[in-house]
Amino acid sequence: MPRIATTVLVLSLLFTSLTNSKAASPVRVIATTTVVADLVEQVGGELVVVESLMADGVDPHSYRATPRDIDRLVRADLIVANGLHLEGKLAELLQRIGRKRPFVAVGNAVPKDELLSIGNDLFDPHIWFDAKLWSYCPSTVADALSQLDSKSAATYRQRANKYSKDLLELDKNVRKKFKEIPQQRRVLITAHDAFRYFGRAYGLEVIGVQGTSTESEAGLADMNQLVELVVQRHIPAVFVETSVSDRNVTALIEGAAARGHVVRLGGRLYSDALGPAGGGGDTLERALLSNVDTIIGALRVTSASQSIVE
């Protein structure tokens, strides 16, 4: 503890002397996840340098900070997190550093009554795949950036407004796309409960093999219940996520097959992390669209081809 405190002190002194000498340098932002990094990137553009604490494909629920991470957090001009306990193992650390460094949790921008409760005053943190919910967040990032770099405040504001508008537009498009899937076939079964907001927004029933956090392990009883559900409702496809192990989903497919119901692997969805730069899912918009296409492609298959073998 004392060592961290001294580090913070020394670095903040160093930092103030640096910022005094050159004010025009870009704002250095550390975002916790790739999703949040993308948000900062959209708002800040070339005026900021964003780094994500967690790399592509990392599971934020179980991520533990290394000493190097603490170093990176302390050096940043601004720390942006998702909040709402997404960064489960980091929460305490973020809170501690957040008292001394500029810190924003974008999830707090979403009105409480639009959040899904998961009990004990906790809310589901996976807000980003509901484009409308996520559109609340750019303005908080713009505010935080403006405080650090007041000269460009107007630019941040403008970019944030534009991005929010883009997100609302995207929201409308996704809604339209899902219209082509009949209501009773809109069931999304995936490795963990990362898509509850997504499901609520776009009219899909969402069921996770694991709980809301990847930390909870699916028990055998959960598995049996899920197999039952897949078979009963003739669900054509289940999905895996890029940052979560797919072993549970494989066991699920096998269990359904033993009951004579063929359920396919619908594809890989982006959930807690975006894809690598230059890939099809390197921004939130692209990842969301890619997910929508994957889901629609898999659920569009008519149940008629799913033969029931006795």
Added chain:
Amino acid sequence: MIHLAFVMAFLPYNTLVVASGVAAVGCAAGVIGTFGVLRKRALVGDAAAHATLVGVALALLVTGQRNLAVLLVGGLVSAMVAIVLLVLIRKFTRTRDDAATAIVLSVSFGLGITLISGMVSRGIPGSGGLERFLLGHTASLTANDALLLGTVSVVGVLCIVVGLKEATMVAFDPDFAAASGWPAATLDLVLIALIAVMVVVGLPAAGAVLVTALVVIPPAVARQWTERLIPMLVIAGLVGFLSALSGVVISSLAVQVPTGPVVVLVATAFLVLSIFGAPCRGILWRTRAVSSLSSEFLTKTEVGVATPTGTERRP
């Protein structure tokens, strides 16, 4: 086929798959673990178990595959390395046995955890589920995985059946075995290697932290009931089998109960029952035996005291 359908009417497919794999492992671990317990090497299995994490993590890192067989082979290699290290520390340093075991156990476990959290934080593909090797992950076992566990278990028990004479010799009197020209050291290592194999295939069931219970508790139960080796092997196998089976079934009935800990608890229940109730060694039996013995002794003394003439008759 009819039997299968009959069983499946009661047990869902996934439970059936998990139960068959884990029960086979439980049975074989009981049988093979017997030699470890008799040889007073119970903790070696624990050190091997904790060392598996390193190998599992490295196997994923090197091959990039999440195949259970690949990961378990990695776990076996690192478990064997840990055992060899243990033997070397014993041989070349003046560290005591228990200290050497504790050192190997904690160091390898620390290394494993470091590797896994490092891989998870770097987002190495597939590393997301590695942490479940700590406590087991039965729910995600597929039929192929269960088949793998079952095959290894059967082969392990066959090894014991074939080499029963040698194993017995080494387990009870390694010095005598060596003196009579047996390759005692090699046989000892083979036995330990077999225990390591069981520990590794027990990983999906109970995880690195708990798996040692599978090779220690059933033999400890069996030891309460018998003084002879063959019955002990049979009882240990049976107890391992039953604990594993009931552990899986119980955890499949209650939502969000992990299988491994339940298996261990069931096995422990067997142990507690045996410690109290087993003939000859059980606590109840012994107190009864002692009280009957002492009352007999007392009566005799009382008789002696009551008839002082008896002493007078002594020459």
